Amino acid sequence: MNNSIQRFLFKDLNIRGQVVRLEEAWQSMTTDRHYPKAIIELLGELSGFAVIMATGMKHAGKITLQIQGSGPITLLVVEVSHDLKIRGVAKTNQPIDEQTDLDSLLGDGRIMVTLDNSVTKRHFQSFVDRQGETISEVCANFLSQSEQLPSKMWLSANEHAMGGVLIQKLADTDDIDADGWDRVHSLTNTLKDEELTTLDAETLLHRLFHEEVIELFEAKEVVYECPKDSSKVEAMLLSLGEAEVRKILKEEGEIVVHNEICNFHLRFGEKEVDELFTEAADTSIQ
Incomplete structure (x- = not known):
């Protein structure tokens, strides 16, 4: 499945994770937009994080990630529903240098997370502190703080696909294997952008962790949906x-x-x- 997210678990280490990869859904979201490389990368990374966040929703509704920046990228928005329907957009006010860093692209913009509950008709908002040099680092730090679990994330995107991997250290990981977390982190850190955007979850995990015992759960499909509601x-x-x-x-x-x-x-x-x-x-x- 080329548009999916899958949970996995290191059974002998008690480390959990998720693998997300979007192809057709990602292309549908960006087609005819003529985004430069820097926007493709940022919007793709934000989309991967939004899908990961949406899998944790306990109720019907949607999660919205929004960055209103003071740099050349003035707006990034990604919405993902509880049943993993995604849409998003980016806006700029000037040409963008492909080598520009996160601060130069967004200025002092922060990521706002809005969680809408369609049952209670209420919503919850919070801000993601910009702790990190990349969207991957910023989002992983947010999860580490909000879920109280050490988290690491790798995200990548190009015009054809986006992909990402999240790993999280559970409470008793060190008791099971004192070196387990560092070993898994080091192995995951060898990931290349091409692997993230081209490999399915099973192939990617086997390539990284063929000596570990991993349980890979059923894939959930992610679909691009943007109905013409007038x-x-x-x-x-x-x-x-x-x-x-x-x-x-x-x-x-x-x-x-x-x-x-x-x-x-x-x-x-x-x-x-x-x-x-x-x-x-x-x-x-x-």
């Missing part, structure tokens, strides 16, 4: 009022609204405006 735009037009909307329509010939996160245009001509306000009038009469 309801919010229609509500916005209704709030403007029919006179104002028809005035805009007369001046512009057509009302066009661009959905940035899904990268499509909603178009309202005279026919669509007539239908919108006729339906609204019929509803109000009922």
Whole structure:
């Protein structure tokens, strides 16, 4: 499965982890965006972290990771639902040097994590401190603090795929094998970007840890989904009022609204405006 996340466990060490790799879903999210290499890498890494976070959700809803930066990358957003449907977008305000570091790209931007519970209709927000030189390091440090488990993460992305590996040290790991965590960490640290973005979980884990006993759990599919939902735009037009909307329509010939996160245009001509306000009038009469 080329769009999936899988949990694994070192049975003799009590170290757990996850492997994520996206191909078609990642390509669907970035196609026709013309992102430079630096954005592809950052958005891909953030997407991998978002999928990992979403697997820990205990309720229906979604998790949103958002960075509003003061550098050339002004916005990075990734949303992943509890059933692993993903979408995301990046915005810039100037050309980007491919060799630019994280601070230069984002300025003082921080990662905001929003957890939406669709059952209770409540949401929880927190900020990820920028402790680390890469998104991988920043996100691993966040997990170490929030879950109280030492965590290490490797993330990589290119225009074709993104991939990532997370390992976490459980409470009694040192009692089982005092050198186990350091050994697993050192082996995982040999990962190359090409391996992260091209190898399936089973092959990758065998290549790294063929001398260890690993249990690999069932893969969960990750799907890109960004439906063309016009309801919010229609509500916005209704709030403007029919006179104002028809005035805009007369001046512009057509009302066009661009959905940035899904990268499509909603178009309202005279026919669509007539239908919108006729339906609204019929509803109000009922």
